[in-house]
Amino acid sequence: MATTEFSLSCPFPIQDYPQVLMAHGGGGRLMQQLIGKMIAPAFSDTPLAQQHDASTFEVPAGKLAFTTDSFVVRPLFFPGGDIGSLAIHGTVNDLAMAGARPLYLSAAFIIEEGLPMETLWKIVTSMQQAAKACGVRIITGDTKVVDKGKGDGLFINTTGVGILKHAQTISPAQVQPGDVVLVNGDIGRHGMAVMAVREGLEFESAIESDSAPVADLVLELLEAGIQVHCLRDLTRGGLTSVLNEIAEAAGLTIGIEETLVPVREDVRAACEILGLDPLGVACEGRFAAFVQESDAERALQIMRAHPMGAGSVRIGQATGQRKARVLLKSAIGSQRILDVPSGEQLPRIC
């Protein structure tokens, strides 16, 4: 995704308050001004509840999906995105992984005293643009300010509500022997985009995050009647964590071919410098889909025809072995167990 363009003008007098003060979170006039003149207007195509404690919306009878995510990424801006667009994409994608159409989001800010007001405005603008592009509405929010040294610039929580319009049960336990594993593009770019900035790695061109919304693509699969048994976005812990969790929940061995997993050369190079396995690096616009084998080719065609799935490929298959593990077949044909690291490869990439 392209970096957010900073075009909206801000009704809040940034020159008067170049930095966020403790009082901007205190419930007095300054907080009302910050919310009323910056945050609410940015989400103004959507009636962010300014004078209410809660917003309301109408739903038809049926099933809703509900998910929450806090974002603590450092730095706040990185090639291909920022904490604001990431906070929208992350929650939209979590709803999509339940097969839901994302509808409404909340946005809660924990701001460290001293954050440049301009930075906050850029991020709020970025959220507005990302929400618009995803077709979701931010309808309720919250702003807190913590003392300097007790936060890290900005943390954002987004919580989302979506609607399920299909009857399929999508969960790791639904995975069946023979199910084909598809991914919607090259992996590891988000994590390496963030790490490259943080570690000061220099490449010919910057690695851009893959941060993007995939709900549309997922809904196309479901509307086409593809038997999707499980969906998971490849965030913290990357492909490795996702496959292991699914193998465990399904009680099956999942076989993956290493040569089929798409990793860009710059991402691979950055991983080598930092001693990381690209399979364990987080993405923010990639997911794994477990689909019935007979549907796999048709699913791939649908995915490749969508802008968020142009690089979709088949990377492996759930086997009939009732042993929960992930087997990785290398280029030379050897097999090894792909295990989850105990800790983390990358701190604070989302």
Add this chain to the structure above:
Amino acid sequence: MATTEFSLSCPFPIQDYPQVLMAHGGGGRLMQQLIGKMIAPAFSDTPLAQQHDASTFEVPAGKLAFTTDSFVVRPLFFPGGDIGSLAIHGTVNDLAMAGARPLYLSAAFIIEEGLPMETLWKIVTSMQQAAKACGVRIITGDTKVVDKGKGDGLFINTTGVGILKHAQTISPAQVQPGDVVLVNGDIGRHGMAVMAVREGLEFESAIESDSAPVADLVLELLEAGIQVHCLRDLTRGGLTSVLNEIAEAAGLTIGIEETLVPVREDVRAACEILGLDPLGVACEGRFAAFVQESDAERALQIMRAHPMGAGSVRIGQATGQRKARVLLKSAIGSQRILDVPSGEQLPRIC
């Protein structure tokens, strides 16, 4: 409310990890263990989505309410509550202020590296007990860990969904001349309970927070057919901010009698020591209800019969003056404008 009793045993091996590590937020085995053995079991009467990106629930056709709040209170524990119970009550009360019955909550944790695991467990337990007492289910969650010095122990976001079963429009703009202002008890206790701990103030007995859920009480009013025009909980900025916001939205003068506003002696004394106006101090279990004058007496009776409203009183009335302001009549009969301070009286009390 009584302080949470710490009775559940923790399936997570606290002795092995006495403090939260960065790796507990990294997406690997340690994070899975923390979520799987501490957070999910604590909410186990409710199927916190452990292997899913989003949880699902069924709703009838109709109107839902949606609200979000992050909690950054310092210290994490205070007389009468802690950040965990506060995070449940706060969001339950915000839903109630829209006239909604709270149903589902999300819980997202931003933990500072080094937080004692025992502290986290106590707070998670407290949330579980508070949620149970409120009749709400925590069905989805998120855990992030930030580096030592980049947070402040623990921040919690709770976002809630509730259902509206009545046809009344409840909002500041609905307030009519003649509407009576009721509050459900003495004010300012939460803010002063927190400040007393922070400032090391000593009283004969500790000031206990008023943190409590008021949704039940509000729903009783609505079910009894009381014409409730507006509801607001008296959180950040206290009664002063709430009345001013409502006066502004309604375009009316609201008259309050200072002698009718209940403030406990210890709260008044603590406010005097700190140079604070009790009317501007936050509560977390108190609200103002604007009700049609002809319903005021009946509303008071219903409120007083409820454990969360035993101390309910009438404190004033919206006048026919089309000037947005709050007039405070003192004991000796003089009147002054009750204005909102520009900043805040109390940082980080919720």
